[in-house]
Amino acid sequence: MSLQHYVSLGKSGLRVSPLCLGAMTFGEEWGWGTTPEVSVRILDLYMDRGGNFIDTANGYTKGHSETIIGGHLGRLSAKRDRMVIATKFFTNMYAGDPNGGGASRKAIVESCDQSLRRLQTDYIDLYWMHAWDRFTPIEETMRALDDLVSAGKVRYIGFSDTPAWKVTQAQVTALLRGWTPLIALQLEYSLIERTIEGELIPAALELGLGVTPWSPLKSGVLSGKYTRENAAQSNPGRGARVVNNLNEQTFRILDVLGSVAREVGSTHARVALSWVQARASVASTIIGARTPEQLEDNLGALDVKLTAAQATALEEVSRPKLNFPFDFVRNVGTFGYNGATINGETFLTNPLGPKNDAERF
Numbered sequence: 001m002s003l004q005h006y007v008s009l010g011k012s013g014l015r016v017s018p019l020c021l022g023a024m025t026f027g028e029e030w031g032w033g034t035t036p037e038v039s040v041r042i043l044d045l046y047m048d049r050g051g052n053f054i055d056t057a058n059g060y061t062k063g064h065s066e067t068i069i070g071g072h073l074g075r076l077s078a079k080r081d082r083m084v085i086a087t088k089f090f091t092n093m094y095a096g097d098p099n100g101g102g103a104s105r106k107a108i109v110e111s112c113d114q115s116l117r118r119l120q121t122d123y124i125d126l127y128w129m130h131a132w133d134r135f136t137p138i139e140e141t142m143r144a145l146d147d148l149v150s151a152g153k154v155r156y157i158g159f160s161d162t163p164a165w166k167v168t169q170a171q172v173t174a175l176l177r178g179w180t181p182l183i184a185l186q187l188e189y190s191l192i193e194r195t196i197e198g199e200l201i202p203a204a205l206e207l208g209l210g211v212t213p214w215s216p217l218k219s220g221v222l223s224g225k226y227t228r229e230n231a232a233q234s235n236p237g238r239g240a241r242v243v244n245n246l247n248e249q250t251f252r253i254l255d256v257l258g259s260v261a262r263e264v265g266s267t268h269a270r271v272a273l274s275w276v277q278a279r280a281s282v283a284s285t286i287i288g289a290r291t292p293e294q295l296e297d298n299l300g301a302l303d304v305k306l307t308a309a310q311a312t313a314l315e316e317v318s319r320p321k322l323n324f325p326f327d328f329v330r331n332v333g334t335f336g337y338n339g340a341t342i343n344g345e346t347f348l349t350n351p352l353g354p355k356n357d358a359e360r361f
Helices: 034-046 060-074 105-119 138-150 164-177 200-207 249-264 270-276 292-303 306-316 326-330 333-337
Strands: 021-023 053-055 082-090 124-129 156-158 180-186 208-216 285-287
Touching: 021 034, 021 292, 034 292, 060 082, 060 105, 082 105, 082 326, 105 124, 105 138, 124 138, 124 180, 138 156, 138 164, 164 180, 164 200, 164 333, 180 200, 200 208, 249 270, 249 306, 270 292, 270 306, 285 292
Parallel strands: 021 053, 021 285, 053 082, 082 124, 124 156, 156 180, 180 208, 208 285
Antiparallel strands: none
């Protein structure tokens, strides 16, 4: 597989590369990013390999990420028009201003105009709500986004980091009122963070939304550089987000990940990325890189093919405990379908049910 084996994003006509280039590391304002010069090299490498999907946000490195992308692509229509540029609104760039961020009409419209200026473009291909704004009615958010699409400033819309029930409310509202529907969800997903499988992944499948996972390596925890032996001495740039996940469960996952990597002749990172990309509803996985060499290494995940046994081993060691009623619903087949075979799946006979007509009241 290659970056040029494009996939449809959700129930839409938008085609994107199977690995999306995350630009949160573009700029050094947060203390662990890359210079504009290195960022441009990473961009060019990704594009030269056939990649067409870039993800950023208005708040990444205080707006510098968008500015770097705009300075390199926005001025050149031949490059810009072949790329799918995704950015996000929600981050408040004005301390103390109650309308400076969130998902109100005022915040969305102003954030969009500011992103267009930084990106040096007339339109945003995919505009994400970065997180749910619990202070704004979802109808207001969806109507404002629909107006941006009608104005030609935005082509497609999606949600990131939003509860499944709110995603469903937004999508059903849009479809019933004839507004622009969502086409995708951007969610954290990795061998360490799988709880979205309880509600959000089923919602995406039911509503026709493509999933673009972020942090598929859990901020580098799954890269293989952390071990039981060096965990105590680690001082990662991402701080608590990394340290809090250096626990025995993570090392059990890393043990299996390392074993599979050796079997397929690859790396921890590539196997972890390959596992995520193969999951149900996943369209394009977001990968970040601070050097061109790191990007090259991660792109190698497209060449990794896991056997059923290898995928099962990773599935079992990382299986999460999901919220009610996930397990309950998964186990209702015995009394709900009672020995029947439906869509190729055969269910056990209910031991508490009537065995024949004479036992039925």
